[in-house]
Amino acid sequence: MPSLNQQIRKFYDASSGLWEQIWGEHLHHGYYGVDGRERKDRRQAQIDLIEELLRWADIKQATQILDVGCGIGGSSLYLAEKFNAIATGVTLSPVQAQRATERAQAQGMRVGRPAARFLVADALNLPFADNSFDFVWALESGEHMPDKLKFMQECHRVLEPGGTLLMVTWCHRPIDKLPLSADEQAHLQEIYRVYQLPYVISLPEYEAIGHQIGLQQIRTADWSEAVAPFWDVVIDSAFSPAALWGLLTAGWMTIEAALSLDLMRRGYQRGLVKFGLLVGQKGF
Numbered sequence: 573m574p575s576l577n578q579q580i581r582k583f584y585d586a587s588s589g590l591w592e593q594i595w596g597e598h599l600h601h602g603y604y605g606v607d608g609r610e611r612k613d614r615r616q617a618q619i620d621l622i623e624e625l626l627r628w629a630d631i632k633q634a635t636q637i638l639d640v641g642c643g644i645g646g647s648s649l650y651l652a653e654k655f656n657a658i659a660t661g662v663t664l665s666p667v668q669a670q671r672a673t674e675r676a677q678a679q680g681m682r683v684g685r686p687a688a689r690f691l692v693a694d695a696l697n698l699p700f701a702d703n704s705f706d707f708v709w710a711l712e713s714g715e716h717m718p719d720k721l722k723f724m725q726e727c728h729r730v731l732e733p734g735g736t737l738l739m740v741t742w743c744h745r746p747i748d749k750l751p752l753s754a755d756e757q758a759h760l761q762e763i764y765r766v767y768q769l770p771y772v773i774s775l776p777e778y779e780a781i782g783h784q785i786g787l788q789q790i791r792t793a794d795w796s797e798a799v800a801p802f803w804d805v806v807i808d809s810a811f812s813p814a815a816l817w818g819l820l821t822a823g824w825m826t827i828e829a830a831l832s833l834d835l836m837r838r839g840y841q842r843g844l845v846k847f848g849l850l851v852g853q854k855g856f
Contacts, residue, residue, distance in 0.1 A: 621799070
């Protein structure tokens with residue numbers, strides 16, 4: 573049976589071209605205002621998410637950026653240009669790394685500054701020395717990690733002292749007052765199966781790991797309301813005439829993921845799925 577990493581690689585190798593065709597370079601949620609009621613273009617909402625995250629985390633400059641789970645390079649290239657920085661993106665998907673490299677080349681961002689490079693690498697065993705980056709950006713990648721502690725340890729290890737980790741990830745609701753019901757667990761299991769996830773945890777559990785590994789000045793936030801409308805947009809676009817042929821040619825894993833988009837929409841609606849933010853600094 574294929575390993576989880578192999579399944580994730582296969583999933584994104586098969587689907588990334590189609591999602592780029594439908595959604596463009598940013599393969600992540602959009603931001604629709606604090607209460608989720610702002611109406612805006614999907615791509616603008618995705619750019620607004622990046623900007624609002626940077627504002628929330630108080631990131632005003634960066635020189636060496638690591639994008640963990642970089643997709644086809646949307647965030648990496650955006651951040652490199654914004655901060656006149658060098659961004660390094662890692663993904664399990666060779667197809668994504670190649671496409672991100674092509675996009676960097678097309679934007680003249682392969683050498684000098686700003687610049688971006690992309691590698692196929694495992695986030696649980698990052699191929700970088702300690703203290704290599706002043707900013708680690710992990711946008712919607714934590715949910716794919718089979719060992720959340722090891723993932724955060726690696727992000728912390730490659731940060732230079734004083735550097736910042738900003739992690740944004742799918743979570744389930746906190747369970748300190750009420751454990752997950754059997755129905756909620758079944759709902760999550762379907763999401764895991766379709767989107768190649770090992771499991772997700774709650775935001776308070778991520779915060780506890782942050783303290784365990786020595787992150788300082790930790791702050792967290794739940795932005796579920798601000799991003800939940802994204803799934804309505806995604807569902808509409810995934811079944812547009814332009815997308816249907818691409819879906820048919822992308823293979824069953826991609827088709828099933830598209831057919832299962834409502835799992836995420838309903839997860840947000842019932843308060844089960846959460847969009848969690850965590851920021852912290854590495855001590856000196």
